[in-house]
Amino acid sequence: MAGPAPRIVLLGRQGSGKGTQATRLSAVYEVPHVSTGEAFRAAVKEGTELGRAVQGYMDRGDLVPDDMVEAVIKAHLFGPRAPEGFILDGFPRNVAQAEALELMAGHRSLDVAVNLDASTAEVLRRIAGRRVCSKCGANYNVVDNPPRVPGSCDECGSALYQRDDDTEEAVARRLELYEKATAPLIDWYRQRGLLANVDAMGEPDAVTGRVVAAVQAALARR
Ligand code: AMP
Numbered sequence: 001m002a003g004p005a006p007r008i009v010l011l012g013r014q015g016s017g018k019g020t021q022a023t024r025l026s027a028v029y030e031v032p033h034v035s036t037g038e039a040f041r042a043a044v045k046e047g048t049e050l051g052r053a054v055q056g057y058m059d060r061g062d063l064v065p066d067d068m069v070e071a072v073i074k075a076h077l078f079g080p081r082a083p084e085g086f087i088l089d090g091f092p093r094n095v096a097q098a099e100a101l102e103l104m105a106g107h108r109s110l111d112v113a114v115n116l117d118a119s120t121a122e123v124l125r126r127i128a129g130r131r132v133c134s135k136c137g138a139n140y141n142v143v144d145n146p147p148r149v150p151g152s153c154d155e156c157g158s159a160l161y162q163r164d165d166d167t168e169e170a171v172a173r174r175l176e177l178y179e180k181a182t183a184p185l186i187d188w189y190r191q192r193g194l195l196a197n198v199d200a201m202g203e204p205d206a207v208t209g210r211v212v213a214a215v216q217a218a219l220a221r222r
Contacts, residue, residue, distance in 0.1 A: 002219075003219065003222060004084050004085065004108070005029065005030070005031045005083070005084040005085025006029050006031060006085045006111045006112070006215060006219060007085050007086055007105070007108070007109070007110045007111050008025060008029075008031075008085075008086070008087045008088065008110070008111060008112055008113075008114060008215060009088045009091075009092070009101075009110055009112075009113040009114070009189075010022055010025075010087065010088065010089050010090075010113075010114050010116060011113055011114065011115040011116065011182065011185055011186060011189070012115055012116030012117065012118065012200060013116075013118060013120070013123045013175060013178050014123060014127060014171065014174050014175060014178060015118070015122075015123030015124070015126040015127040015130065016116040016117070016118040016123055016126075016200045017116050017118065017126070017200050017204065017207055018035075018089045018090065018116060019035060019038075019089055019132075019137075019139040020139050020145065020204055021114075021116065021200075021204075021207060021208060021211050022035065022087045022088075022089035023138060023139070024204075024208050024211075025087045025208075025211065025212070025215070026087050028212060029085060029087070029215075031083060031084075031085035031086050031087060032076075032083050032086050032087070033086075033087045033089060034073070034076050034077060034086055034087070034088055034089065034091070035089040035090050035137065036064075036069055036072055036073065036089075036090045036091040036093075037058075037089075037090045038089075038090075038137040039072050039076070040054045040058060040064065040072075041058075041132075041137070041163075042137070044058070045134075050068065050072075053068060054068060058164070058165050059164060059165060059170065060170060060173060061165055061169070061170035061171065061172070061173030061174040061177070062173065062177070063093055063094070063177055063181065066094070066096050066097055066100065069091060069093070069097060070097065070100045070104075073088075073091055073100075073101065073104065074104060077104070078104045078105070088101075092185060093181060093182050094181040094182060094184075094185070095184060095185065095188055098185055098188055098189075110194055111194075111215075111218050111219060111222055112194055112195075112196050112214065112215055112218035112219075113185070113189035113194045113195050113196070114196045114198055114211055114214055114215065115186050115189075115195060115196070115197045115198065116198055116200035116207070116211075117197055117198060117199055117200050117201075118200040118201055119201065120175065122201055123175075124171070126141055126144065127166055127171055128166075129141040129142040129143045129144065130162070130163065130166060131147075131160040131161065131162060132160065132161060132162075132163055133153035133155065133156065133158050133159075133160055134158050134159050134160070134161050135153065135156050135158035136153060136155050136156045136158065138153050138154070138155050138156075140153075140160060144203070144204065145204050147160060194218075196214035196215070196217070196218060198210045198211050198214050
C-alpha cells in the first residue's frame with residue numbers, strides 16, 4: 001500500500017455489518033478500529049462516570065450528546081499517541097460530528113466513507129441474531145456468522161451476550177434516528193467526493209470483498 005495508513009469511516013444502518021467489517025478492515029490495513037458504541041458499552045460495564053452519563057441514552061436508543069462522543073474520539077484518535085490511520089465504526093452519526101471530525105483531523109481528514117447498504121428487513125433479521133463478546137466486543141450472528149463454540153468468542157473465549165439496546169423499542173428508535181440524523185451524511189460525503197456505496201446484503205465474506213475493493217479504489221485515487 002503506497003502512502004499513509006488509510007483513514008476510513010463506515011456508515012450504514014444498525015445491523016448493516018459495520019462492526020464485523022471494521023474488525024476485518026482493521027486486520028487487512030493494520031490500523032485500529034474505533035467503535036464509539038463499543039467504547040460506551042465498555043464504560044457502562046466498568047461503571048465509570050462516562051458510563052453512568054451515557055447509559056440512559058443508550059438504553060433508549062437515543063444518540064449520546066455530541067460533546068461526549070467527540071471527547072471519546074479525541075482521546076482515542078487525536079491524543080498524544082494518535083495513530084496515523086483508523087477505521088471508524090459508529091462515528092460520525094450526524095453532520096455536526098462529521099464537521100468536528102474534519103476539524104480534529106486537520107489537514108488530513110479521510111480517505112473514504114464506505115456506506116454499507118442493507119435493507120431494513122435484512123438489518124432487523126441480523127439484529128435478532130446478533131451476539132457480542134462481553135470482553136473484546138467482537139460481533140457474531142447466530143445464523144450468518146456463528147462462533148466456533150456456541151456462546152463463546154473465537155478471539156478471546158469470553159461469553160457472548162445480546163446487547164441491552166437490541167430490544168424492539170430501542171431498535172425502532174435507533175433506526176428512526178439513523179434515517180433522520182445519520183443518513184444525510186451519505187450525501188454529505190458524496191459531495192466531498194469521499195463516498196463509496198457498497199452492497200452489504202449477502203455473506204459477510206462477500207461484503208468484505210466488496211468493501212476492500214472500494215477502499216483500494218479510493219486509495220489508488222489519492
Ligand atoms: P452502536 O454500537 O454504534 O450501535 O452504538 C450504540 C449506542 O451508543 C447508540 O445507540 C448511541 O446511544 C451511542 N452512540 C454510539 N456512537 C454514537 C455517536 N457517534 N453519536 C451519538 N451516540 C452514539
